[in-house]
Amino acid sequence: MPSTSARQSVPTLAPAASLVFTTLLSHGPLTRSEVGRRTGLSPAAVTKAVRPLMELGYLVEGVDEGTRPGVGRPANPVRVDAGRALFIGIKVTGDEIIAVLADLCCRIRTTRNVPLSGREPEAVLPRVAALVRELLREAVGLGVRVRGLGIAISGDVDRADGVVRYSPFLEWRDVPLAQLAGTATGLPVTVDNDVRALTVAEHWFGAGVGLSDFALVTVGAGIGCGLVVHGEVVSGAHGVAGEIGHLSLDPHGPLCHCGNRGCVEAIAADPALLRAVRAATGRAVAGAAEALELARGGDPAVRAVYARAGAAIGKAIGSLVNLLGPERVIISGEGLAAYDLFAEGIRDAFATSAFGTAAECDVMTRALSFEDWARGAAATAIQSFMGSHTYEER
Amino acid sequence: MPSTSARQSVPTLAPAASLVFTTLLSHGPLTRSEVGRRTGLSPAAVTKAVRPLMELGYLVEGVDEGTRPGVGRPANPVRVDAGRALFIGIKVTGDEIIAVLADLCCRIRTTRNVPLSGREPEAVLPRVAALVRELLREAVGLGVRVRGLGIAISGDVDRADGVVRYSPFLEWRDVPLAQLAGTATGLPVTVDNDVRALTVAEHWFGAGVGLSDFALVTVGAGIGCGLVVHGEVVSGAHGVAGEIGHLSLDPHGPLCHCGNRGCVEAIAADPALLRAVRAATGRAVAGAAEALELARGGDPAVRAVYARAGAAIGKAIGSLVNLLGPERVIISGEGLAAYDLFAEGIRDAFATSAFGTAAECDVMTRALSFEDWARGAAATAIQSFMGSHTYEER
Structure with missing residues (x-):
């Protein structure tokens, strides 16, 4: 198991320029002093970061109609030139x-x-x-x-x-x-x-804007997770990170495609839900939509399957929060369609498993399309x- | 569950000065160009970071015996002034x-x-x-x-x-x-x-030197974990982070002091081991030393207790590695005294639970004293x- 310390080399901007560019993407247009306030960079550092980005044309000075150039030093806002x-x-x-x-x-x-x-x-x-x-x-x-x-x-x-x-x-x-x-x-x-x-994208434009530490948990065909720690996406020294779906919650749980038992994905992902609904009802339920219909129709065995899935997701989020202490966890993915059936299980299991003040983490849902x-x-x-x-x- | 985005405010050095200071702590004395090479900072940025630290007396220029000052520009190494x-x-x-x-x-x-x-x-x-x-x-x-x-x-x-x-x-x-x-x-x-x-300390002087992403897992009276991600220790938005001991591995496992069942700590920490050894042998085993003696004497029930504990630790490390993809996991703590009894369980459970290339993570042990x-x-x-x-x- 060799360690390869040179592998964090996903190309990124120089720290200050990257910070300025993404701050303007998320919050722009901003004046240079607003950029400084938001990034914690000195005026000199902002100027130094902005200059080459402007020379390359990626940033432009916005025309602020109300300011007459030449009267004092105009505080023209800077923005990314989208086009x-x-x-x-x-x-x-x-x-x-x-x-x-x-x-x-x-x-x-x-x-x-x-x-x-x-x-x-x-x-x-x-x-x-x-x-x-x-x-x-x-x-x-x-x-x-x-x-x-x-x-x-x-x-x-x-x-x-x-x-x-x-x-x-x-x-x-x-x-x-x-x-x-x-x-x-x-x-x-x-x-x-x-x-x-x-x-x-969530970090730049979504529910992660302005946060240095958050997690995005996606529920659907699989159970995935993206992590931002200290302001950057975690990509893993060996390319693997965010595999929350393979947290093993129960050694006697259902078999997962990864070979282990009781993984979150083997309990709460769509194929697992469908298998469990079929087993619980004895019916050849065709897909997620039919399973949802049965649950919403009040079938207690089917509702219990969704509740178990919600509890597995909530427990996994609790584990994640205990390990990393993010400011926010965003739950998204196609599985949100069944969120009303998951919600109580998620909430209860999260509250039970979060350790101490970790329970203060903001857990929210957010609908995101394939687009x-x-x-x-x-x-x-x-x-x-x-x-x-x-x-x-x- | 409010989000408090301003809470990452553990006092730190300005980024460049911090990087230069800790680089010199870990690797010094170094010439300015070596500092630049190791930190990725430009010569100008190194000079700018070094100057105030020298003015404050925290850094000094080492006397390089072989270099005559005044002949060209001497490449005097810089070091932290320990005293x-x-x-x-x-x-x-x-x-x-x-x-x-x-x-x-x-x-x-x-x-x-x-x-x-x-x-x-x-x-x-x-x-x-x-x-x-x-x-x-x-x-x-x-x-x-x-x-x-x-x-x-x-x-x-x-x-x-x-x-x-x-x-x-x-x-x-x-x-x-x-x-x-x-x-x-x-x-x-x-x-x-x-x-x-x-x-x-491990990041500055120990097995974490030069790594941007590693975990330290401590085994003993409790099961703890320290995380370095993107070069910084994770402290959690709400003060909680690294709580690997409360990963819940088995809903039917032993009760943990946190109120949940099957936590790693309820299986593999000293008090849990002792309880399990007493239950397995029916003897009033007094402490960790006696339990170890029984295991080393070959008592299969006691050895099985340690093997289960090793498997719990290995599974927890697998989960951690799947989530964060660190370059290295360092196992330490008083529990290392029983490492021969844990080792196989840790290795097997880690290999089984690590997802894909996550298994390439370097898992090592390291003895560290209370000092x-x-x-x-x-x-x-x-x-x-x-x-x-x-x-x-x-």
């Missing part, structure tokens, strides 16, 4: 591909999606390439260059190497996706775990693009 | 108080310990004050001022507020220890969770002291 560059973000689910064309402020300009006919890389890649070609044509129409492609995949993804190590959903192992997609599209490609990518996940992928492409420049202070 | 300030570090266990007098390089100059007669604050504080007075007299003899006192306590400790929220061992709740000890000793006081304090824990407390006092200065760039 300076475009990015494509792609989320691959088990069933479809969702692609967005986003500007430098990560605002979505266009969305496209296509169903998947097969899950093997040979089936997925041509569809990705075709979607990218479509969006590149859109970009030509807008007269702005596309500077990067982000692809978000569930599972164990090594962003630094651009390799999907293992994606249980797609049944991919060691797919050098960044290289393959780069060859197919001609764009610089960033590949990241889908929940981590969504976490970047938001694709936007997360675009956010990782923006990260990589901004990180590919070198700045004076580094 | 510039002294600090006192105190670790309070359930049975005794261990105190060290440490210099600015956190090297131990003197150690003292006294047994505890009672665990209530009224019994502990006068002993702490008496030990501090002794060490202050030593410092007078050395002709150097003591600039701070660090106290390390197990449990839920709020460093920012200086309050011990809850220490199960000492049975303390909401004790404003920093204020009480400050009044009793006249020193600036830093109070921190004991495992977090030890983690600071090392007290040194950790001194390290937190050094952190606070250095953080109490303001530097130009902040």
